[in-house]
Amino acid sequence: MINRSAFYNSTSVYQLICQNLSLCHKANDIMRFLFSLCLLLNVTTLTAQVVAELVYEGLPASVTVEAMNTTVRMPTGAEYDKSLITAERNRITSALVDLGYLDTETMSKINFIPSGVKLTYIIKARNCYTIAKVEVPGVNSEVVSKVLNDLGIKADSPCTASVYQRLALAFAEPMNVNYLFVTATTKKNSDKKTANVVLSK
Numbered sequence: 001m002i003n004r005s006a007f008y009n010s011t012s013v014y015q016l017i018c019q020n021l022s023l024c025h026k027a028n029d030i031m032r033f034l035f036s037l038c039l040l041l042n043v044t045t046l047t048a049q050v051v052a053e054l055v056y057e058g059l060p061a062s063v064t065v066e067a068m069n070t071t072v073r074m075p076t077g078a079e080y081d082k083s084l085i086t087a088e089r090n091r092i093t094s095a096l097v098d099l100g101y102l103d104t105e106t107m108s109k110i111n112f113i114p115s116g117v118k119l120t121y122i123i124k125a126r127n128c129y130t131i132a133k134v135e136v137p138g139v140n141s142e143v144v145s146k147v148l149n150d151l152g153i154k155a156d157s158p159c160t161a162s163v164y165q166r167l168a169l170a171f172a173e174p175m176n177v178n179y180l181f182v183t184a185t186t187k188k189n190s191d192k193k194t195a196n197v198v199l200s201k
Contacts, residue, residue: 052116
């Protein structure tokens with residue numbers, strides 16, 4: 001038995017092909033068609049650029065490129081997406097702030113090269129801040145000194161996220177609160193090198 005639906009569908013496709021071919025009966029029409037097809041394929045290729053090179057200018061010596069690569073969402077080889085650039089800059093800045101570079105600013109530069117996109121982040125990390133003083137309102141100063149001594153946190157300890165987490169864990173009991181509710185506020189001093197850390201709940 002003949003499948004009428006398939007027959008009619010194949011007939012319609014055949015008729016459509018014939019109609020389109022009749023429009024291209026002249027040589028110049030065929031050339032126009034092929035040229036348009038090439039343009040379409042070229043545009044499709046351009047919209048699928050990849051990050052061929054990823055550069056961090058001004059990265060502090062204490063921070064590795066490998067560490068920064070774990071922070072970004074567009075590492076080398078990833079598909080380039082212009083809409084992600086602002087978020088990428090913010091991620092880099094946040095990562096360096098967590099490492100104590102509290103005044104970090106990050107800018108970006110994009111260059112199109114034969115192999116794809118060269119993405120450069122220009123970083124102004126400035127100074128790595130250290131702790132000048134730890135304040136814990138409501139907790140006896142002797143207790144604060146003892147806890148800091150037990151932690152090995154001194155006046156020159158860096159203002160990093162990991163240090164803040166250690167402080168929160170250690171002072172949760174003296175503050176009579178769950179460590180998850182301990183907030184560390186950084187107050188930068190005028191020397192732009194040190195900061196006071198205030199723990200609150």
